[in-house]
Amino acid sequence: MLSDLISELEAYKSIAIFGYGVEGQSFERFAKKYLPDVTRIIVDKNHSKDANYLQGLNDAELIIKSPGISLHNLGIAYDAYNFTSITELFLRHFGAQTIGVTGTKGKSTLVTLIEAMLKNADKKAILCGNIGISPLDAIEEITKDTTVVMELSSHQLHHITSSPHIAILTNLFEEHLDYYEDLADYYAAKFNIFAHQKSEDIFIYNLKNPDAFFDTNAVAAKAYNVATKQLKYKHSFDMKRGFIHHATLQILEQLAELLAIDDKSYAKTLKEFKTLPHRLEFVQESDGVSFINDSISTIPEATMEAVKILKNVDTLILGGNDRGVNYEALVAFLRESDVANIICFSDTGKQIYEKMEQDKRGKNLFYMPNLRESVEKARSVAKKIVLFSPAASSFNEYKNFVERGDAFKKHLKGA
Known part of the structure; x- marks a missing residue:
């Protein structure tokens, strides 16, 4: 229970908060209230002006690692420090x-x-x-x-x-x-x-x-x-x-x-039940065309499933950050689908566009500079359903899928 958790953490003289996002800030609030005698060290590149901010890890007896930090990408072995997490x-x-x-x-x-x-x-x-x-x-x-x-x-x-x-x-x-x-x-x-x-x-x-x-x-x-x-x-x-x-x-x-x-x-x-935002979220209907926000789609399988569920998608907007995911199955699926207009943007959108160009199967293919222009193109060609289901993460252009989905809805309003 809570008292046992506090007792465990009170045994440390110093605790580093490695990553100052949602969980890092949450732990600091917890520590201020329940661990007043424990020294807190914030280790976060956005929170420190010191390029050697990682040195702060050496000053703590225990390190609370935030989930967004990849030790693999930093070249840090998990057993090199006394790591734990919320x-x-x-x-x-x-x-x-x-x-x-x-x-x-x-x-x-x-x-x-x-x-x-x-x-x-x-x-x-x-x-x-x-x-x-x-x-x-x-x-x-x-x-x-x-x-x-x-x-x-x-x-x-x-x-x-x-x-x-x-x-x-x-x-x-x-x-x-x-x-x-x-x-x-x-x-x-x-x-x-x-x-x-x-x-x-x-x-x-x-x-x-x-x-x-x-x-x-x-x-x-x-x-x-x-x-x-x-x-x-x-x-x-x-x-x-x-x-x-x-x-x-x-x-x-x-x-x-x-x-x-x-x-x-x-x-x-x-x-x-009502769907959560950015998950096959109905945004609006305009001139007989429905616009669906599925920004949560960060993998090809999610986009394919969305097209199957909606059934009458004639226009698809997709593309995002390249993380090395294979798009061959998605391309094959789109070639056989009833989606008439495929609008691509960003890094993975370019990959999909180039693969689809090799065998269009009668599809109308477009590669647009950004999401805003992709939405404009969708307005001009769609007749039934416009599905925004990126099949990729957003980190090269947006903070997360929420910000990306909000941008899609904002562009629909003409902003």
Whole structure:
């Protein structure tokens, strides 16, 4: 509990906050309140004018590493310092009452649904983690009866040695190759969500071929693969209200069964669901054309799935930061799709444009200088649905997918 966490950290005379983003600032607030006698050292290139800011790591007995910092890219070995993280500390002390969710895609929607489902069933629940709320900022609200629903990115799971009581893995695709040593390193980070579970814990996952990723016989927890699960409740797609993926519903239903959630509470959760921003988000309809913001799409698989769900997409805008992801499958998919207008921009957009040019299959191809001009082009050619689903990260031009999605909506308004 909280007192045990404080006691553990009070043993250190100095703690470095490595990275001063959401989690770094959260830990500083926590330390100011609960660890007044511990010296805090902020180690962040944007917070220091000293080019040798990393030297601050040598002055601390313990280092709280922020998930956005890639030790691989900095050339720092994890065992070179006494590193830990907010995720590691939190799961060590609160993991027994935590439902942790990870996966390449679908995390935020699923944790939002889980929290709503628990509350609809009159259970106390708190949502935190990668969805934007540090668990330390919610820690005072946690009692022994609270279920913590925690979205966990691969970066947060990297190197941890504690797992949540209920671990959920939504899916696995090629992602974040600019952060990890290789794809295997990325997958290994994800697997930490269940790697340290015990026999009394629960692991739910949705993989058609799990043995291609990990040894299923080595999983200690009670494991449930829901890839072939038949749904009891159906959820129809509503472009303006939102969509829940079939794979997400398979996991949610399995969890509801294990937690003995009543049918009324579960049905209410689905009925009240409204899509999160930047996830197949309906923005507006103009002259009979619908505009959909799917800026969360940072991998090819997400864009392909979005086109399949919407069905009537005739205009697609895509492109972003090049992280070494392979786009051959996406190009092949687009050639066979009913998408008539493919508008590309940015680094990966150029790659896709050049590949598509080799065999257009009657598609109208455009390469535009930026997102604003891509939106203008879409307005001039679209007749049904304009889908903004980049299939790439945003970091070469935008802070994150949220800023990029907001820019798309801003350009639609003519700003």
